[in-house]
Amino acid sequence: MANYRVLPTVRRRRLGDTLRRFRHESKMSLETAAEAMGWDPAKVSKIENAKGRIRPSDVGPLLEKYGVTDEVVVTALTRLAEDAQKTGWWQTYGDVAAHAYRDYISVEADAKSVRICTPAILPGLFQTGEYAREIITATALTRTPEEISALVEIRKARQAVLTRPHEPLKFWAVIGEAALRQRFASRPNLMRSQLLHVLDMTELPNVTVQVIPSTTAPNPAMVGVFTLFEFPVPWPTVVNTENLRGGQFAEDPGEVQIFEEAFERVTVAALSVDDSRETITRIMERPEK
Known part of the structure; x- marks a missing residue:
């Protein structure tokens, strides 16, 4: 696979956006800020x-010019x-991981908390290698077997954020019951080991x-997968929505608020944590024929 340096643009964008915001709040123009720093x-x-x-x-020093000393x-x-x-x-992994996916991984790595609503598929951070391969094979329609293997490796490597020292x-994952009842005809025992892994993750x-x-009654989870990423101060929460072609981020506070409220409604519609564990256990032990 390709192995070359790709600019970590998500972090640069977040840094640049924040510095611009502080400059605007200080009422300084580009020219004034540059002059204060001795820059062009x-x-x-x-x-x-x-x-x-x-x-x-x-x-x-730049933040000090903007009056930011926290x-x-x-x-x-x-x-x-x-x-x-x-x-x-x-x-x-080079081009195996598309730009949008690299952005997602970078944001996930920098976040302090993630809330995901996923009605029909288990979250990537919970997926075993076998489950991930089946899902990626079914949805990555243009990928070669070698690329699918690389994407499985990436998905597994992402999971280190849950146990980093x-x-x-x-x-916080809210998962649709349909995702728990997924079956793979050629691999009848796959879901048992996958659900056991989910139960293990709930112990963290x-x-x-x-x-x-x-x-349950109709609720925002019916619309599809969305993920809320919360960061340490001073960065705001962002949301990512997904479809077959990948995902896209939204940072506008008004739009993020809509998904914040949607997630709250989904958690109300969902089972309690204890009842959820019992449901996962029951489905794992008595799978539908």
């Missing part, structure tokens, strides 16, 4: 548009400037799982 205005513009880099050591914010942005120059592990990702203190029963 084009440099400030490129940093804000994720087309240029800013040295981590310059982040604090140590938590300065530290967070400085670290992001450092991380924006690094190559994520997923970049080694420093601040493991807080993960940072993981919450709820099941939406098939008998």
